[in-house]
Amino acid sequence: MRRIGIGLIGFGTVGQGVARLLSANAEMIAARLGATVALQRIALRDPARARNPSVESLGVPVTTDWRDVVDDRDVRVVCEVIGGLDPARELMMAAIRNGKHVVTANKHLLAEHGDEIFSAADNAGVEVHFEAAVAGGLPIIRTIREGLVADRIDALWGIVNGTSNFILTRMEQAGTAFADVLREAQAAGYAEADPTLDIEGIDAAHKIALLASLAFATRIRPGQVFTRGVSIVEAADLAWAARFGFRVKHLAIAKDHGDAIEVRVHPTLIPREWLLASVSGVLNAVYIRSRALGPSLYYGHGAGGDATAVALLGDIIDACRSLLAFRHAPARPTEVAPRPVREMGDVECRYYLRLACSDQPGVLARVAGALAAHDISIAEVVQERAADGQATLVLLTHRARERNMQAARGEIDRFDVVSQPARLLRIEE
């Protein structure tokens, strides 16, 4: 039986997961593929770790220089799991130049430098696989590229950042403040020491840029994604949302309007009955609406060493199938036509607005007047007395344009009766 050598660059949780699964399921994989898939060489950063018994027991040559992997003639597929932009970009370009198929979970790199990487791969006649880059082990890339290849996706909504979803779930369950839950998530290993990429929505923006590019056959860059993180949500917002029948989720949203693409990432009120509202903790889900199939949902673990390793291995085995067939799949998402991203000011949705204001006559009238002046109509409103002569005013609007909403909000924030800036969240239904 033919043997195909895999080069693994990076040996953290995910890299170890790849090594472990490949070894544990070697027989099954060989039966399904018709060839043996084996680690050929591993590159890791820390030389001390290379002498670790758990690494030595693999019986695979280990190096601290990734060049040893991409230059190894017996390595046919390079699996990159170090993350970040550098040196991931350099090593991936080197692997491609050397004629190796590349498998990666690196959404950041592909979202920022996909153009360069995909065209290098096209020129070299090799494949770039990245199922693991979005929603970990969930086969969402495969679903869009293969399962729905003959359908047209109109819109997709994803809970694609486990850390953000864990934080919102805990804030809702325990009524705890954001900062406390973040500390808890860090202690539990669900959030990084520097959580910026997750809690500011940047990771989700990378992922939706990739998904939208694939789904709509165009090229969306992370910089084009309107991005807000869970850090803007207060526990009170979750309680208020519940009173109106909503739950707050950190959604990545992409819609095809034909002439333009709408793409944004922010905390969002969604109806409690929507399946996405039941996705709790670190779990991920992507909800797709396509013309022929209608709605479909894909749900599972989006992170973690083993879940990500499953996706990487699925891709590695795909690359091996191509090697066995002497063919290669196109490296990049088919770009049918470049299309503009709709300006956020032109995006329309419903809004949730929470105001702290003086408990005195005429406040609601002034707020409603400001909204009406910007063509925004109110769907529901609740006013409640708070302490110290203060009141809380919560409004849900009908559909309105973002530009109008921001203008109205600016005016409302300047009212003397309003004691702190309005809290604004968007609604999807």
Place this chain on the structure above:
Amino acid sequence: MRRIGIGLIGFGTVGQGVARLLSANAEMIAARLGATVALQRIALRDPARARNPSVESLGVPVTTDWRDVVDDRDVRVVCEVIGGLDPARELMMAAIRNGKHVVTANKHLLAEHGDEIFSAADNAGVEVHFEAAVAGGLPIIRTIREGLVADRIDALWGIVNGTSNFILTRMEQAGTAFADVLREAQAAGYAEADPTLDIEGIDAAHKIALLASLAFATRIRPGQVFTRGVSIVEAADLAWAARFGFRVKHLAIAKDHGDAIEVRVHPTLIPREWLLASVSGVLNAVYIRSRALGPSLYYGHGAGGDATAVALLGDIIDACRSLLAFRHAPARPTEVAPRPVREMGDVECRYYLRLACSDQPGVLARVAGALAAHDISIAEVVQERAADGQATLVLLTHRARERNMQAARGEIDRFDVVSQPARLLRIEE
């Protein structure tokens, strides 16, 4: 650009969906595949229909003899959508002998005659694709074969029959009797005039036989699947289930016990919080538990012309990719090792038992005694007075063995204080 000819056999709702999507998305498909995919010849049963303007407008030669399609040299992929065993089996074997890849939604045929069809395809060096056979447009076959290729699936639970799920959803929402809802479903087009395959669980048994064969790399035949339909459920059971925090769903269940496979289809009580419990109406969902990825769920429309056509076209395009690469994927699920199916008597689960009995002292003691004598312990019990000196007794058991439960139930049914046979449903958590 190269052109690949498709032969379509059958032109009902699904066949028309294939023709419509292929034409509407021709440009997008060509861009993604790098070749043109076009209908070459259509076979349909009714000669009158062949002269219908909607068929003539396709500009594709139409025949009433499927042999014209499988013998056409320019047909490279045959898509069979007539369903049933005959002549589907004969035409598929003929297409395979003629060296054509075959794409089908026919779970019945594959579940019964998969062995013959897959080995003929292996010998002829052609592929058999059947994504559309289970859960329509949901890419569940692809997920098991490709996405989870390096993982081990321990168990899967599916809502795979839209008719049954529609009936249970309506019975629950409206408190209506089974027979009334069935008539409603037939009027709405969600149930066939002869609904036996759906409401007796036979369609679900075909599907779980295919899924379990793939997931566990073995061969499960429909005859090995313990099968009960939604027809055994009464509205009262749904209400009782709700009181205990459960919902009743018609589940197809498969579990890998290592030495044996457990595979069964029946109405099942499941906890209301489980995502599967939120799958309503004609929608389908499959919940997979695998070792590395953990839980994952796939949800969407399992039937309907367009949803099924999306899956067929995904498969057709896969077959075209193989034609372009001069290679072929293995036709059959890899059978790593044949394994026995666990006898239903040896299966263990929790049970729901509803009894109509005389409202007199000692009834509960006798029932509890019969259960205890068969090693079945009671988890929850509610007794309620009904009319005419009768009482309703509902029990939930802890895990017990099916053989013991059936023996205990037989004894209880013979009690003089029990006025009608016990209603028994199984629980999954």
